[in-house]
Amino acid sequence: MIQQKSHLSNMDVWKQWKESGLIEAKQSLIETYLPLVEYVSNRLSIGLPKNVSKDDLAGFGVLGLIDAIEKFDYLRGLQFETYASWRIRGAIIDGLRQGDWVPRSVREKSKKIEEAYQQLEQQYSRSVTDAEISAYLQVSENEFRQMVQEISITTVCSVDDPIREEDSETRLSLLIDEKAKNPEHTVNEFYLKDTLAKAIERLTEKERTVVSLFYFEELSLTEIAEVMSLSPSRISQLHSKAISRLRAALGRYQEQLFNH
Structure with missing residues (x-):
């Protein structure tokens, strides 16, 4: 590079x-x-x-x-x-x-979907289906898929965002100096990795494939569509749902962290 x-x-x-x-x-x-x-x-x-x-x-x-x-x-x-x-x-x-690149309505939909995944996957301790999410949101499955498509542009996240809205501490501040011997950070890092690993395991096979190809193999969504013989819009939906699930898992982790 x-x-x-x-x-x-x-x-x-x-x-x-x-x-x-x-x-x-x-x-x-x-x-x-x-x-x-x-x-x-x-x-x-x-x-x-x-x-x-x-x-x-x-x-x-x-x-x-x-x-x-x-x-x-x-x-x-x-x-x-x-x-x-x-x-x-x-x-x-x-x-x-x-520059207000994402409309407020789209951000609200993204937050609702993330909360749905967080609530249901915590309740059922498994990956929930589109039908279950749709029922929770009180929309049809087609409407849910359209929502997922619309929020695809919000599946990027700044490390300069506050961890909680009322705090000034950011995700960037949690980056750890591996040479520093801080037991609390070491424990938190372990549980964070464990949380992410479990969340990735709960993704559907196609969602895991998209995440792997996009973030680890560094393929574009168009290239992933060719590899998986799916349309780019379908790949975008899978990516959006995967990120929503992972964000929900991190949300649960943060709640546990701050409550303890």
């Missing part, structure tokens, strides 16, 4: 920027990691409305990259690409939100 310099030369550039404040070093880092912006913005552009310009996404992303370079502590031994990708992603989504 990015043609890396040697570790030594890269560290020297970071040192020149962080310790000497050399603007040329900062510019060099921006140029080195600029392909990250293109990569993240291309990924996020999938499923967004056609009126959203890729140039706008890239513009927001560059601001996120610059912010990441300014805030990154290269001495902690963490992977900059991972940190920067989150910052770029967050900057793009925050920029889109400021």
